[in-house]
Amino acid sequence: MKKRIKKLLSITLSACMILPVFSVSVVEAKPEKTIRVWYWEDNDGSYADAYDTWSEQYPDVNLELEAIPWNSYHDTLIAAAASGDLPDVYKIQPTWIPELRSLNAVAKLDEYIDSWEDKDTIPESMWESARAGQEETYAWPHSLVVLYLYCRKSYFEDAGLEYPKTMDEFYQACEALTKDTDGDGSTDIYGFSMRGARGGHFMWAGLTLNEGIDFFDDAGKVSLNTPEMVEANQKYLDIYQKGWAPKTAPTDGYTEIVQNFESGVTGMLVHHLNSAKEITEVLGDDVDVVALPEGAAGRYLPSEPCHWAVSANSESTEEAVNFLKYASGEEAHKELCKNAGLVPFVTPVTEDPEFTGDKFCAASMEYLDDVQIFPVVNTWGDWSETVWPQTIQRAMMGEIDSAEMIQILADNLARE
Amino acid sequence: MRQRKSIWTFYIPIVFFMVTVLFPFAWILLTSLKEKKEMFSAEFHFLPLEPTLNSYRELFEKTDFIHNMWNSLVVSFVTVLIAGIVSFMAGYALSRYRFKIRNGLMYFFLLLYLVPSTLLLIPLYTIFNKMGILHTQLCLIIAYSTYSIPYSVWLTTGFINQVPYELEEAAALDGCNLFQRMIRIVLPLLRPAMVASLSFIFITSWNEYTYANMFTNKDSRTVTVALSNFMSQYNIRWDLITAGGIIVVIPVVIMFVIVQKDLIAGLTAGGVKG
Amino acid sequence: MMKKKKFQYQPFILLAPAILIVILIIGYPVVRAVVLSLYKYDLTNLQGVKFVGLQNYIDIFTKDPAFWPAFKNTVIWVSVTVISQLLLSLLLANILNKFFIGRGIVRSVVLIPWVTPCVLISLMWAWIFNGNYGVMNEILQKLHLINENVAWIAQSNTALWIQILAMIWQGIPFFTIMILAAMQSVPRELYESASVDGASRIKQYFYITIPGIASTIVSTVMIRLIWVFNNVDIIYTMTGGGPGYSSLTLSVYTYLQAQKSMKFGYGSAVAIIGAVFMSIVIFIYLRITREQGGMIDK
Numbered sequence: 003m004k005k006r007i008k009k010l011l012s013i014t015l016s017a018c019m020i021l022p023v024f025s026v027s028v029v030e031a032k033p034e035k036t037i038r039v040w041y042w043e044d045n046d047g048s049y050a051d052a053y054d055t056w057s058e059q060y061p062d063v064n065l066e067l068e069a070i071p072w073n074s075y076h077d078t079l080i081a082a083a084a085s086g087d088l089p090d091v092y093k094i095q096p097t098w099i100p101e102l103r104s105l106n107a108v109a110k111l112d113e114y115i116d117s118w119e120d121k122d123t124i125p126e127s128m129w130e131s132a133r134a135g136q137e138e139t140y141a142w143p144h145s146l147v148v149l150y151l152y153c154r155k156s157y158f159e160d161a162g163l164e165y166p167k168t169m170d171e172f173y174q175a176c177e178a179l180t181k182d183t184d185g186d187g188s189t190d191i192y193g194f195s196m197r198g199a200r201g202g203h204f205m206w207a208g209l210t211l212n213e214g215i216d217f218f219d220d221a222g223k224v225s226l227n228t229p230e231m232v233e234a235n236q237k238y239l240d241i242y243q244k245g246w247a248p249k250t251a252p253t254d255g256y257t258e259i260v261q262n263f264e265s266g267v268t269g270m271l272v273h274h275l276n277s278a279k280e281i282t283e284v285l286g287d288d289v290d291v292v293a294l295p296e297g298a299a300g301r302y303l304p305s306e307p308c309h310w311a312v313s314a315n316s317e318s319t320e321e322a323v324n325f326l327k328y329a330s331g332e333e334a335h336k337e338l339c340k341n342a343g344l345v346p347f348v349t350p351v352t353e354d355p356e357f358t359g360d361k362f363c364a365a366s367m368e369y370l371d372d373v374q375i376f377p378v379v380n381t382w383g384d385w386s387e388t389v390w391p392q393t394i395q396r397a398m399m400g401e402i403d404s405a406e407m408i409q410i411l412a413d414n415l416a417r418e
Numbered sequence: 419m420r421q422r423k424s425i426w427t428f429y430i431p432i433v434f435f436m437v438t439v440l441f442p443f444a445w446i447l448l449t450s451l452k453e454k455k456e457m458f459s460a461e462f463h464f465l466p467l468e469p470t471l472n473s474y475r476e477l478f479e480k481t482d483f484i485h486n487m488w489n490s491l492v493v494s495f496v497t498v499l500i501a502g503i504v505s506f507m508a509g510y511a512l513s514r515y516r517f518k519i520r521n522g523l524m525y526f527f528l529l530l531y532l533v534p535s536t537l538l539l540i541p542l543y544t545i546f547n548k549m550g551i552l553h554t555q556l557c558l559i560i561a562y563s564t565y566s567i568p569y570s571v572w573l574t575t576g577f578i579n580q581v582p583y584e585l586e587e588a589a590a591l592d593g594c595n596l597f598q599r600m601i602r603i604v605l606p607l608l609r610p611a612m613v614a615s616l617s618f619i620f621i622t623s624w625n626e627y628t629y630a631n632m633f634t635n636k637d638s639r640t641v642t643v644a645l646s647n648f649m650s651q652y653n654i655r656w657d658l659i660t661a662g663g664i665i666v667v668i669p670v671v672i673m674f675v676i677v678q679k680d681l682i683a684g685l686t687a688g689g690v691k692g
Numbered sequence: 693m694m695k696k697k698k699f700q701y702q703p704f705i706l707l708a709p710a711i712l713i714v715i716l717i718i719g720y721p722v723v724r725a726v727v728l729s730l731y732k733y734d735l736t737n738l739q740g741v742k743f744v745g746l747q748n749y750i751d752i753f754t755k756d757p758a759f760w761p762a763f764k765n766t767v768i769w770v771s772v773t774v775i776s777q778l779l780l781s782l783l784l785a786n787i788l789n790k791f792f793i794g795r796g797i798v799r800s801v802v803l804i805p806w807v808t809p810c811v812l813i814s815l816m817w818a819w820i821f822n823g824n825y826g827v828m829n830e831i832l833q834k835l836h837l838i839n840e841n842v843a844w845i846a847q848s849n850t851a852l853w854i855q856i857l858a859m860i861w862q863g864i865p866f867f868t869i870m871i872l873a874a875m876q877s878v879p880r881e882l883y884e885s886a887s888v889d890g891a892s893r894i895k896q897y898f899y900i901t902i903p904g905i906a907s908t909i910v911s912t913v914m915i916r917l918i919w920v921f922n923n924v925d926i927i928y929t930m931t932g933g934g935p936g937y938s939s940l941t942l943s944v945y946t947y948l949q950a951q952k953s954m955k956f957g958y959g960s961a962v963a964i965i966g967a968v969f970m971s972i973v974i975f976i977y978l979r980i981t982r983e984q985g986g987m988i989d990k
Contacts, residue, residue, distance in 0.1 A: 043650050071647040074631040077951050081632055085544035104738045188840035249843035250823035252935040257654050267824045276652040380737055384953035395935035399848055431787055439804050442816040508710035511703035532967035533722050534922055536947040541721035564717040567710050569915050576911040580877055614873040627810055627925055646811045663812045670807045675800040
């Protein structure tokens with residue numbers, strides 16, 4: 003008997019719990035317009051703060067900001083696109099544009115851009131990046147970070163070295179900084195935080211392609227597979243194979259390379275502004291930044307631009323574009339860059355002493371002409387997520403040599 | 419059974435297991451008590467130099483973690499209810515009856531699950547979207563019930579197999595119908611097994627990540643997604659993740675301390691023989 | 693066993709909810725996956741979708757450099773993990789079955805690995821086995837078992853084993869609880885009469901306990917086989933399948949192909965191959981354990 007009552011009770015209880023859920027799922031008709039915006043956070047809470055003046059400027063349009071976890075952002079986006087559930091505005095990486103176009107998920111923005119009076123506050127290079135090599139523009143510039151080189155000040159001082167300006171100096175530094183500090187026969191400090199897991203192609207590109215190689219040539223063919231590239235790549239692999247990078251390098255991802263640098267295991271790190279805050283929290287003044295070293299053809303500074311896209315099925319395209327213009331406005335842009343640690347590119351803000359006076363930001367902006375963006379092709383997603391990490395790991399472990407690695411990379415890039 | 423506990427087969431294994439289980443957890447606990455800058459400083463300290471409750475404070479005040487836990491609880495409980503009832507009925511049928519497609523059905527329940535859940539993500543997303551229940555707890559409940567049912571059907575069938583049919587025959591002679599036999603005879607004897615099976619369903623739902631990640635939004639987010647959310651593109655909030663990890667585990671363990679007494683039920687209820 | 697021979701409707705009514713729910717929610721996606729595996733279906737190129745028949749399968753078996761390593765790893769991953777879990781859990785359940793002070797607490801503590809979210813598990817174990825400042829390296833060095841730090845997760849010969857360890861750690865509570873529950877239903881009188889007859893404890897264990905819990909072991913092992921096979925989270929978060937292909941399993945590979953590279957057709961084909969392989973394994977397993985399990989009739 004007691005069991006029966008208990009069971010009845012629990013059923014009733016759960017029914018009560020489910021009912022409110024039903025009511026929530028019924029969509030309420032809102033009298034005013036709402037635009038939904040999806041993004042992933044760079045630093046917690048920074049977007050909500052940066053855009054809190056929206057309601058003053060556009061009181062009759064509701065702004066619904068939704069932060070999707072980065073881990074699942076791309077997956078969720080694709081699922082939403084495939085099932086027609088996309089928000090009005092969403093943040094993207096330009097390399098996703100081909101697949102989004104293929105899914106009919108993005109709206110053309112050319113007419114809105116051309117008719118915008120403040121168009122010139124955003125540099126041409128950012129518009130080009132948003133265009134992503136397509137015939138029309140499907141994205142709107144949002145943010146930028148540029149890779150540079152973090153150097154452990156005290157390590158360089160101890161070794162009597164200057165910060166590297168050329169690739170030769172860089173490799174010298176890698177070797178000189180690798181030390182066995184407690185005399186037990188095993189290395190305690192390594193020169194460079196090498197990143198073999200996915201995402202490591204950024205630093206790899208910055209330290210090999212500066213010898214004058216590019217992914218594609220002007221005719222659109224893959225031009226990666228050259229003897230110069232094989233040689234530059236071998237020098238890069240040497241960092242690991244000669245023991246100047248931690249043994250864990252093949253599977254070190256973002257977290258590990260930064261941790262290694264912060265805990266003193268390595269002396270140099272390639273990353274960008276977004277990690278500056280955390281690194282200074284741990285290392286204080288004992289860290290300096292310089293631009294990536296020059297190769298035979300100058301500098302190759304990889305950048306990670308992020309853009310906004312507008313859904314092709316949005317019912318509030320006008321309002322969505324208004325949001326984009328608002329977000330690129332001086333105030334909002336400055337707030338966001340400050341809170342989230344991004345490099346400003348909207349004109350009045352770029353002169354702002356808050357940014358030019360910060361050594362990390364200044365280093366990011368120093369060589370903006372040499373900033374590169376990765377090619378936007380269909381194969382990039384697969385190539386960067388899977389092919390690159392798997393291949394460089396095999397090369398680092400010695401399973402394949404430099405020439406084979408470049409061959410695999412080139413083949414996969416060209417594959418349709 | 420009072421036996422002298424031998425060192426080899428008792429004490430050493432127990433210590434070994436406790437250490438293996440608790441050691442990683444101890445790290446999480448200690449890390450959650452550290453100041454942010456201590457977390458990965460140059461010298462490695464196991465114990466926090468200045469223990470602080472900041473991580474917990476931030477977890478409760480600045481994040482939605484409590485709300486997420488509530489979501490997880492609701493989803494898991496309702497899933498347990500639905501899956502429990504459904505699989506009990508199905509398990510009884512498969513255990514007590516023999517019919518032509520019985521074996522086929524048993525295989526069927528399994529083989530459907532060999533297709534990895536990653537392939538089901540987009541179709542399910544579309545289905546739930548069309549049903550209008552995407553981003554609510556309900557779609558997770560449905561997904562989890564569907565996911566747990568085959569396993570618990572198998573387990574329950576196995577357990578019911580171990581309950582001798584003679585008891586039901588005796589009850590049938592006394593005039594019990596099917597329903598009464600199931601509830602009054604089989605179910606009580608199954609208590610330890612059902613507790614195990616239901617806890618299994620509960621924890622599977624509690625821990626599930628892939629579906630929760632895709633099918634929830636801020637309001638309905640569960641705890642596993644919240645935890646993983648503390649790892650953003652360039653940053654891992656060790657303080658929040660470890661604090662959250664402790665908070666997530668403790669209530670479930672306490673709940674289990676209460677419930678595990680049922681696992682000792684043994685032969686007291688009803689009586690199996692004699 | 694039932695004696696009635698006429699048609700019984702009861703089982704079908706009892707089974708209806710379970711079957712209905714499963715078919716409605718899972719049926720469509722599974723069929724879709726099978727169908728898609730016969731197409732070249734890349735989300736990045738929806739205009740180029742075309743029917744290719746078995747070409748995906750042929751490519752996987754002959755041209756794909758990642759498939760066979762993943763296959764081999766999957767076999768190792770599943771078999772080692774499940775067998776180790778079974779043996780360790782038998783040991784643990786045996787201990788927890790005895791009466792001692794604080795047993796309730798220990799039983800609940802043992803639950804912890806299973807209740808820990810996957811994210812945390814990966815982080816914990818990645819930290820313990822960290823090549824640069826992980827605790828395992830420190831301990832092993834102090835015990836003079838190794839000379840210098842080993843990069844456990846970055847080496848192709850150890851990466852898979854670290855994951856196996858993490859998986860075993862996570863799965864032991866489940867097995868233990870199931871076995872413990874089953875042990876409770878073995879009648880005590882059997883042990884008592886066996887003692888009276890002079891049987892030693894070990895004999896009692898093998899002739900009374902094991903047969904008594906056989907049915908549970910059979911079903912639990914099988915569930916675990918499927919579960920471990922399907923697991924993606926732990927591997928993906930710890931190593932991403934690397935370095936190279938050394939810790940890649942079929943389920944992780946499916947995820948990489950279908951979600952990350954968005955080659956749905958190809959990914960579905962990989963999944964189907966994995967599913968077929970596991971069904972064969974399970975089919976054989978169930979036939980062999982028919983006697984003990986009593987689940988599938990002769």
